[in-house]
Amino acid sequence: MATADPLFLPAGTVFAPDDLIFYADRGHRSLDQALADADLLVSCPHSGSAIPEELGEFLAPEFTRRLQFDFTDCSTSPVVRRWAEIDPRIVYVENPHPRMVRDPNRARPEDLYATLREAFARVRAAGPGNKADLSGVDAIRPVTFSFYPLLREPADDAGLHRLADTFAEVASRGLDVYERTRDDLIERMVALTFERAEKSTGPVEFTTLSFHDTMNHTTTRDGAVNVERAEADRLPDVVALSNRGDDRGEPRKAQSGEPRGNNPVSMAPQAVRALAQSHRVGFAVADPGAVMLNQPYLGSHEIITAGARFRELGPKADAAGVALGAVQAEFRREFLLGPDLTAELMRPGVGWPEPDADRVDMLAHACKASWDGYRSRR
Secondary structure, X not given: OOOOOOOEEOOOOOOOHHHHEEOOOOOOOOHHHHHHHOOEEEEEXXXXXXXXXXXXXXXXXXXXXXXXXXXXXXXXXXXXXXXXXXXXXXXXXXXXXXOOOOOOOOOOOOOHHHHHHHHHHHHHHHOOOOOOOOOOOOOOOXXXXXXXXXXXXXXXXXXXXXXXXXXXXXXXXXXXXXXXXXXXXXXXXXXXXXXXXXXXXXXXXXEEEEEEEEOOEEEOOOOOEXXXXXXXXXXXXXXXXXXXXXXXXXXXXXXXOOOOOOOOOOOOHHHHHHHHHHHHHHOOOOOHHHEEEOOOOOOOHHHHHHHHHHHHOHHHHHHHOEEEEEEEEEEEHHHHHOHHHHHHHOOOOOOOOOOOHHXXXXXXXXXXXXXXXXXXXX
């Protein structure tokens, strides 16, 4: 019988970088060897699902395991771990904490206490179960994306300070380690890319991929994930690839009518279009619209910061014949889960199904085929 209780990580659990990094043939290859062979760093900022036990006291009592897992991208972890096992050209770094600890695909708040205070105030003003605008303060959300309670609002200012301090302390043992490890791997792989370029007679590439999933349905109070999102918020049938550009991957015009160039893309337009086409082939989809660019999402903090770093290196990269890019992949969760598990989640319930191992393997091989096809264009 499925349990309604949230899944917890034992109190005091501390993660080291080695716990978060995955690559092929770990028994015979060192991380240094894996980095030297790889041209793609995959990160999953939302794949963790187990809630640190220290945070249990702050959870809303109606927060079930299904709501917990629905609030994560837990379907991404088994796929990318399997992909890392079969593909020596990638290195994978995984956030071990769920996004409720703090969302690493949002800018880190300068003042966590003040951010939480504002988030709780907006939720309170919207009223129970109503949509609240958490723009700019959603690094830690008091409610899920379906606006069901996630955190209990503390009764006083001292309680809010204790909540903020506890979240920060817990994050230091896992989420913060993920962010430092991800950033360190980017810098190491960039340096190795420039070294490879010195020995190469052709162009050399390094790409960061922020890997996500989102369901085209939201939850009801009985746990059924069966409320279809508004059309503008729905993902294509397979994946949306984002580089902060328009539907062709080109830079967007600024909303004020300013000329192009004020909204830089994180991956070259022709490269992201080639990547989209390679995914159509790799995932064997007949409808080109199953893979789209920048719809409905432009891509968030991970590719924004990586893209900014790569632009800093632009002149050096151009001179060396190096192409640097950052892209976000937002897979439709129904596609990752498959029809049987999707049907299970669309029925009322409190638990979350185990992944389908055969489907995970198929998806991992399709990811590898897609990126192999992308590389073959050179």
